[in-house]
Amino acid sequence: MGPRLQEQLRRWDHGNRASRMQQLEAFIDQCSDASGPQLEVALENGASLFLARVSSWLRLSFALGHSVGLPLQAISIFIGAHAGQRFLAEFVEVGGVATVLEILKLPKLADDDKAKAIRLLVAVSSAGRHYKEIVCESGGVEVLEALMRLTMSEPELEQARDLLVLLGRGNPSFSTAVHRALLRLLRCDSGVAQRMACEGVRALVSALPSSQDRPPLRIVAIACGC
Structure with missing residues (x-):
């Protein structure tokens, strides 16, 4: 883990909501088409550390009733990345699929957030039968x-x-x-x-x-x- 990532994680850990949103916007702008290896380079071999933080913040934002669009979009970059299967496994392992499905149950979920949640589940399900089964076992149907x-x-x-x-x-x-x-x-x-x-x-x-x-x-x- 390089010094630039250390500083980024420090700012994330000590930042407020506005600061984290700015970090996610910058990440989405810079890495929207990145492959798994490219994400590791961009995040100085600490991509999993950043993904874990974003996944945790998604759960917190959902629980507090805040917009979840940016964390959903950022996570989709990891999940949909070519040669990024490890990120998908990590997201599923921490209960990410169940969180996204709970988000879709919200009665007043913004249309844009709803679309991003569905796109994320499409990316998960497109990875094969095992991941389709996880979505279904979590109540996706x-x-x-x-x-x-x-x-x-x-x-x-x-x-x-x-x-x-x-x-x-x-x-x-x-x-x-x-x-x-x-x-x-x-x-x-x-x-x-x-x-x-x-x-x-x-x-x-x-x-x-x-x-x-x-x-x-x-x-x-x-x-x-x-």
Whole structure:
């Protein structure tokens, strides 16, 4: 750990909310497209130390009712970094997925923060079946279904639906739960959410091998125009 990182961590540990937000803004501006090795260089081989602090601050900001957009965005840089699988494992190990799902349950969560939380879960789920299972085991399917029942903008509904579809693919332990959630959404009050759910069913059915096709899903998909 180099002197520059030591100073950065000292400022973080002793700084107030405004100071930490400035640090996150600078990090996001400088490292938005960085790979895992590049993050280590930028943070003088102390990337895990910084990620741990940001993850902890995310939990604190959520608990205090503060905006969580910047820490979510910063963590997404680590999670989505090429060759940055270690950062993903570290974030999951400290309960990061459960924290993000709890954030999505907030009744007055800002739309921008909601979108960033969903994008972070997409990055986690895109890492493979193991991480999809972690999201589902933490209640991800139920949280996304509840979100889609709320009044949301169409782009946000699309994000939630696409994450549900992602969780339903290549994840046999939870594919049935995803299918049932989408089928229940076909009966919700929102016409836009119904359409999104229908498109989600079609996407899942089209990806199923014929040997795994489920007749009830196929019937719904046909009714939806598939």
